[in-house]
Amino acid sequence: GGGEKNASTEQGESENDSDVIKIKVGHISPDDQAYAIGFKEYAEAVEEATDGKVQFEIFGNGALGGERELLEGVQLGTLDMSLITTGVVTNFVPEVAVIEFPFLFRDLDHTYKTLDGEIGQELLDKMSESNLKGIAFWENGERYVANSQRPVKAVEDLKGLKMRTIESELLLDMYSALGTNATPMAFPEVYNGLQQGVIDGSDFSTGVYYTTKVYEQSKHFSEVPLYYASATLVINQELFDSMPEDVQKVIVDLGKEYAAKQRQINQDLMEEYKQNLVADGVEIIPAEEIDIDGFRQAVESVYEKHADSYGDYIERIQNVE
Amino acid sequence: MMKIICWLDEHIEKVFLVFFSVIMVAVIFLQVVMRQLDHSLSWSEELARYCFIWLIYIGISFGVKEQKHVKIDALLVFLNKKGQALLHFIANLFFMAFALYVLIFGYELANQLLQFGQKSPANQIPMGFVYMATPFGMGLTLIRLVQNQIKLIRTFMDKSEVTHSNRETISENKERRITS
Amino acid sequence: MTTAILFGSFAALLVLTVPIGIALALATLITIAFSGTMPLQFLAKELVTSVDSFPLLAVPFFILAGEIMGKGGISKRLFGVASAMVGNKTGGLAIATIITCMFFAAISGSGPATVAAIGGVMIPFMVQEGYDRGFATATVAAAGSIGIIIPPSIPMVMFGVTASASVGDLFLSGIIPGVLIGLAMMFWAWYYSKKMGYKGLAEKTSLKKIVQAIWDAKWALLIPIIILGGIYGGIFTPTEAAVVAVVYGLFAAMVLYRELSFKDLPKVIYQSALTTATVLIIVGAANAFGRLLTIEQIPNKIANWLMTISSNPTVIILLIMVLLLFVGMVMDPIAAIIILTPILLPVVTQVGYDPIHFGVLMIINLAIGYFTPPVGVNLFVGSSISGVPMGQLSKAALPYIGTMIIILLLVTFLPQIALLFV
Ligand code: NA
Ligand code: NA
Numbered sequence: 001g002g003g004e005k006n007a008s009t010e011q012g013e014s015e016n017d018s019d020v021i022k023i024k025v026g027h028i029s030p031d032d033q034a035y036a037i038g039f040k041e042y043a044e045a046v047e048e049a050t051d052g053k054v055q056f057e058i059f060g061n062g063a064l065g066g067e068r069e070l071l072e073g074v075q076l077g078t079l080d081m082s083l084i085t086t087g088v089v090t091n092f093v094p095e096v097a098v099i100e101f102p103f104l105f106r107d108l109d110h111t112y113k114t115l116d117g118e119i120g121q122e123l124l125d126k127m128s129e130s131n132l133k134g135i136a137f138w139e140n141g142e143r144y145v146a147n148s149q150r151p152v153k154a155v156e157d158l159k160g161l162k163m164r165t166i167e168s169e170l171l172l173d174m175y176s177a178l179g180t181n182a183t184p185m186a187f188p189e190v191y192n193g194l195q196q197g198v199i200d201g202s203d204f205s206t207g208v209y210y211t212t213k214v215y216e217q218s219k220h221f222s223e224v225p226l227y228y229a230s231a232t233l234v235i236n237q238e239l240f241d242s243m244p245e246d247v248q249k250v251i252v253d254l255g256k257e258y259a260a261k262q263r264q265i266n267q268d269l270m271e272e273y274k275q276n277l278v279a280d281g282v283e284i285i286p287a288e289e290i291d292i293d294g295f296r297q298a299v300e301s302v303y304e305k306h307a308d309s310y311g312d313y314i315e316r317i318q319n320v321e
Numbered sequence: 322m323m324k325i326i327c328w329l330d331e332h333i334e335k336v337f338l339v340f341f342s343v344i345m346v347a348v349i350f351l352q353v354v355m356r357q358l359d360h361s362l363s364w365s366e367e368l369a370r371y372c373f374i375w376l377i378y379i380g381i382s383f384g385v386k387e388q389k390h391v392k393i394d395a396l397l398v399f400l401n402k403k404g405q406a407l408l409h410f411i412a413n414l415f416f417m418a419f420a421l422y423v424l425i426f427g428y429e430l431a432n433q434l435l436q437f438g439q440k441s442p443a444n445q446i447p448m449g450f451v452y453m454a455t456p457f458g459m460g461l462t463l464i465r466l467v468q469n470q471i472k473l474i475r476t477f478m479d480k481s482e483v484t485h486s487n488r489e490t491i492s493e494n495k496e497r498r499i500t501s
Numbered sequence: 502m503t504t505a506i507l508f509g510s511f512a513a514l515l516v517l518t519v520p521i522g523i524a525l526a527l528a529t530l531i532t533i534a535f536s537g538t539m540p541l542q543f544l545a546k547e548l549v550t551s552v553d554s555f556p557l558l559a560v561p562f563f564i565l566a567g568e569i570m571g572k573g574g575i576s577k578r579l580f581g582v583a584s585a586m587v588g589n590k591t592g593g594l595a596i597a598t599i600i601t602c603m604f605f606a607a608i609s610g611s612g613p614a615t616v617a618a619i620g621g622v623m624i625p626f627m628v629q630e631g632y633d634r635g636f637a638t639a640t641v642a643a644a645g646s647i648g649i650i651i652p653p654s655i656p657m658v659m660f661g662v663t664a665s666a667s668v669g670d671l672f673l674s675g676i677i678p679g680v681l682i683g684l685a686m687m688f689w690a691w692y693y694s695k696k697m698g699y700k701g702l703a704e705k706t707s708l709k710k711i712v713q714a715i716w717d718a719k720w721a722l723l724i725p726i727i728i729l730g731g732i733y734g735g736i737f738t739p740t741e742a743a744v745v746a747v748v749y750g751l752f753a754a755m756v757l758y759r760e761l762s763f764k765d766l767p768k769v770i771y772q773s774a775l776t777t778a779t780v781l782i783i784v785g786a787a788n789a790f791g792r793l794l795t796i797e798q799i800p801n802k803i804a805n806w807l808m809t810i811s812s813n814p815t816v817i818i819l820l821i822m823v824l825l826l827f828v829g830m831v832m833d834p835i836a837a838i839i840i841l842t843p844i845l846l847p848v849v850t851q852v853g854y855d856p857i858h859f860g861v862l863m864i865i866n867l868a869i870g871y872f873t874p875p876v877g878v879n880l881f882v883g884s885s886i887s888g889v890p891m892g893q894l895s896k897a898a899l900p901y902i903g904t905m906i907i908i909l910l911l912v913t914f915l916p917q918i919a920l921l922f923v
Contacts, residue, residue: 030843061843063795069550072448076433078543091442130437162356167443172363183361184443186555189738191661191668192653197735213661216669338774339767342565345558349744353737366555373558374549377785380778383771390520390779391881393874393891397518412518419523422530426545455548 021054021243023080023235026064026073033207034269035083035231036060038138038262042233042254049250056081074236075131081235085140087166089232092130096123098310099137100227102174102299103292104317108142111228114320116259119313127232133240135233135255139263140205141270142225146218147201148194151283153222154291155179155298164190164202170306174226177299194218205229207266210273215282222285224295233259334383334461341376345369367443371451378458385416385465406476413473417466420459427455503797507532507790511831515875522782525790525876538796544789551788552781555740556655561777562743564617564882566750568773570721571621573754573761578718580622584702585714592694593701594630595640596687598623602644603683606651612834612871613780616645616882617773624887632699635889635897639872642883642894643901644686646868649834651679653739656864659838664846666856673922674861678912682865685904693900720757724749776885780878787876791832804844814852818913821845822866826906829870830877837867861919865909872898 025043029035043056064070064079067088073079075092090097098104105111114120115137124134145152152158159179165171167184175182185193193199194217201218203226209215233255240248278284307314352365384390392412397405435449511528515521526544533539569575583597590596598619605615620641627637649656652672661668694701704710715722727749728742737745754761761769794800807820828837842863849859871879874895884894912918 059795063843064792065550069553072434072550073546075437075439076430076542076546078540078546092437092439094440130439167363167367169363172361181356181359181361183356184363184366185738186366188554188556188655188658189740191658193738195669198738213667213669216667335767335771338771342561342770342774345561346565346744346747349558349562349741350748353741353745357736369558370553370555373561374552376561376774377552377778377781378548380774381782383775384779384782387775389775389885391522391783391884391891392518392520393515396516408518412520415514415517415519415527416523419527419530422541423545423548426542427548430542430545451553452549455545 019053021247023054023056023239025056025058025081026070026079027058027060027083028062028067028070029083030061030211033211034139034262034266037265038258039083041261042258045254045258046250049254050247054247054251071132071234074234077131077236077238079236080239081233083138084232084234086137086230086232087168089127089132089134089234090168092132093123093127095126095310095313096232097168097170098313098317099123099230100170101306101314102227102302103225103296104314105225105228108228110320112260112263114317115230116256117320119316119320124232127234128237131237133235133237135235135252136259137230138233138259139266140229140231141207141266142223143203143205143227143229144209145201145222145224145226146204146209146215147220148197148218149200149220151220151222151285152224153285153289155294161200162198164193164199170302173302173305174299177301178295179298190214191217203227206270206273206277210277215277215280219282220285221277221282222290223287224290224292225287226295334379334386337379338376338383341372341379345372345376364443367441371441371444371446371454374451375454375458378454379461380458382458382461382465385462385469388469403477406473410470410473413466413470417463417470420463420466423459424456424463427452427459431456503532503536503538504799506535507793507797507799511790520779520782521876521881522779522786525783525786529786529790529793532793532797536797539793547789547792548785552785557781557784559655559740559743560613560617560780561774562740562747563615564613564776564780565770565773566743566746567618567621568769568776569747569750569754569761570618570724572765572769573750574758575721575724575750575753577622577626578714578721578758579724580626581714582711582718582722584626585706585711587706588702589704589706590701592691592699594623594627594632595637595690595694595699598627598637598640599644599683599687599690602641603647603651603679606648606679612646612648612868613878613882615648616641616879617776617886619645620883620886624883628887630699630702632694633697633897634887635893636693636697638883638887638889638894639897639901640686640690642872642877642879643898643905644683645879645882646871646905647679647683649868649871650675650682650865652676654864655739656834656838656867657860659835660842660860660863664842664856664860666860670857670923671860671864674857674919675864677918677921678861678865678908681911681918682905682908685908686901689900689904720753724753776882779885780882783876783878783881787832788835791837800841800844804848808848812852814854817852818849818854818862821849822862822909822913825863825866826869826873829867830873831875832870834864834867834870837870838863855916855920857923858916858919862909862913865905865912869902869905869909873902 027035027039039058043058046054047056067084070079070082071084071088071092074082086096087100090100120137127134147161149161150157155178161180163175163180163182164185165175165182172182183199185199190202191214194214204214209221215221274284303314348365348368352362355362400408431449431452434452435447439448440446441448507528510531511524514524514527530544533541533543583601584594587593587597602615602619605618623641624637628634652675654675657671657675658668660666661671724746728746731737731742731745803824807817810820811817828841846856846859850856871877874880874891880891880894880898884891
């Protein structure tokens with residue numbers, strides 16, 4: 001929580017104050033989780049690479065608000081920079097939603113190649129129209145299925161369950177295609193909703209599932225990757241444009257470099273969380289025991305309904321080697 | 322024409338407040354019913370939240386008209402009628418400064434969002450319309466505050482009339498409070 | 502310096518009788534203008550985003566439900582049952598009010614909503630029966646704070662999320678402290694009533710009268726059953742439950758009891774919207790004010806200072822409790838939890854406190870803030886219902902603050918009270 005001045009004092013003192021670029025950052029992650037750790041390391045690297053010319057002031061733990069609020073802040077310039085779960089970015093830049101199609105990617109390797117490649121860059125560039133400079137896609141994680149009723153190994157196991165989702169047509173249609181009764185619900189109500197049975201389950205990344213304690217009320221966790229949730233490293237476009245070119249380069253290059261590092265941090269933490277989850281009595285069903293092809297087939301109707309709105313993106317992503 | 326203005330002066334906030342309240346109750350209740358029928362709505366919660374924001378900022382204007390805003394008035398007992406009116410006048414000036422700030426900056430924000438074209442996730446409402454709640458509500462509030470200031474200035478001009486109208490509003494307030 | 506400007510301008514504006522929400526907002530604005538840490542648009546944006554919350558929607562709905570139940574003869578009949586049972590005892594009406602608040606606490610999860618739902622009926626009735634208006638209002642304002650201690654509780658969810666602590670355990674830990682606080686408040690209500698000679702109702706109680714009251718209130722008594730059954734039966738969320746209460750309340754008031762006509766409806770609606778707005782502008786502005794505190798790193802400085810004072814666990818926890826009491830005086834509980842938990846939790850776990858235990862202490866402490874001046878939302882709601890000025894109301898609330906602090910200390914030093922079921 002609170003702010004952290006990351007600039008090393010030595011460099012800070014040697015710099016003329018007017019040359020220093022101060023970047024105010026807000027994110028929602030607690031200090032010990034992947035967004036926070038990844039961003040902190042990135043910030044230190046940028047400060048070092050610019051000899052302290054850039055200094056970050058980081059406010060984590062959602063101290064400056066939820067993700068939608070933070071992104072609006074970056075857009076309007078009341079905040080400089082953030083790391084935002086990409087689902088939220090799609091409200092600002094609709095095209096980006098294409099990377100959240102159910103079962104779009106073959107595996108994580110395919111995911112990373114797409115996001116770090118040409119298509120990823122095109123989507124990041126689209127954000128500029130909304131006054132947002134997208135730097136790179138970092139990681140939230142694959143969204144798995146948790147529920148309070150029974151172990152889910154095939155689509156049939158989901159039938160009739162009341163699943164919570166966000167207010168997105170795409171996801172509501174996905175859940176309908178999977179035979180569930182989907183209902184939108186605000187995140188703060190999910191824990192109680194599960195406990196009281198208003199909902200039976202939802203999709204979570206492993207990190208959110210463990211750290212927000214929702215697993216206490218939904219002990220069956222199936223590692224079926226409904227979709228991949230990335231996180232967008234984003235800075236206010238006007239601020240970015242006003243920076244010297246060498247600084248811009250450092251911010252972008254390191255942003256892309258640290259995507260890989262933050263993903264690794266996330267994967268390591270996930271392993272740790274999974275051990276804790278098992279110790280706390282959660283039944284984790286590994287991907288090998290799940291009929292993932294059955295899921296893929298079940299969501300085809302979602303592609304038929306929505307894919308056209310995204311031009312040739314779906315096809316291009318599927319063709320990424 | 323005069324008639325229309327008088328009607329608006331009396332009813333404008335009430336109409337909006339009832340309108341937004343009815344929508345909020347109706348859509349959330351509809352959602353409860355539809356979920357029982359396994360046809361959850363994707364848009365109800367968001368619509369209710371945005372109506373809520375509008376309701377708050379128009380309600381603030383109504384609060385000024387009805388003089389129901391919560392303040393710490395312990396100091397008032399040390400002042401005579403004229404002193405109280407003066408303090409009230411000063412407090413209103415600060416309130417007006419706030420309303421003016423929100424009118425200008427809130428409008429600017431809403432306008433910026435309209436230009437970016439950002440839409441809400443569920444209903445595809447331009448977010449600028451949601452943000453218009455603050456400048457619109459504070460614009461109304463500003464009008465109400467000016468009306469109050471004019472009344473207060475009249476207080477200074479003409480003593481007898483004021484004490485009379487004051488007594489009237491106080492008894493009216495009490496009546497409402499007891500029945501509510 | 503910024504701290505001085507922030508709090509100094511806030512205090513000055515309050516003295517000038519600027520409405521509290523506006524004073525919070527202006528103090529935030531003045532500080533931003535002086536320090537230049539945030540652009541001026543910051544406040545304008547916060548005023549929208551800080552109230553854009555679905556859980557917060559429970560507040561207007563419970564306020565509206567309360568208004569409908571008050572006007573439509575529903576709360577009157579519920580209260581009839583309570584007074585038939587304990588109304589003739591010393592301070593019976595006040596005790597019945599507290600019991601009803603505890604019952605509502607098991608439904609609502611929000612302090613101000615509880616006050617709004619109960620106060621509209623209880624306060625006028627107590628006044629009618631000769632209770633002092635200030636005491637009656639303070640009783641509801643204080644007992645309403647139990648709303649966030651007895652589960653469900655939105656602030657507890659917030660703490661669980663922020664502290665990575667079990668929300669389920671937090672809920673269980675709130676039950677006994679919540680009941681204890683209710684009992685302690687009833688004791689004070691009884692003692693004060695005895696002193697003041699509030700004998701309660703003249704009529705003797707009898708089984709026949711109680712049965713008669715229950716029968717008369719059958720449609721009203723169905724409401725808590727529908728709400729509780731709906732929530733715990735998995736039909737709706739607490740916010741939705743508030744809407745169901747509105748709809749059923751309308752049905753009961755207009756169709757079953759016929760005490761509310763269609764013609765009266767708009768007035769009921771805009772009056773409760775007015776109450777909602779005057780409460781929510783304070784919540785919204787308090788959130789912006791809290792955000793600015795965070796940006797200026799004021800909470801961090803306080804935490805560092807705490808650790809320099811002592812390393813004795815008892816001293817540290819008492820200091821934090823005092824700090825939270827002050828914070829609760831001026832800040833919204835949810836904002837306070839979001840800002841302070843990440844700072845205070847490491848300090849208390851370092852000196853050996855259990856996170857769940859600390860969570861409950863924090864919630865009780867901030868619940869006190871609901872009815873402490875200058876920013877006490879329960880007091881505002883109560884004051885707007887009864888017309889009792891803030892100063893007089895705060896004085897009447899003082900003994901209840903004392904009672905709750907005693908229970909807070911008890912839970913601090915006897916963790917078993919909170920952790921029995923965990
Ligand atoms: Na509660
Ligand atoms: Na308070």
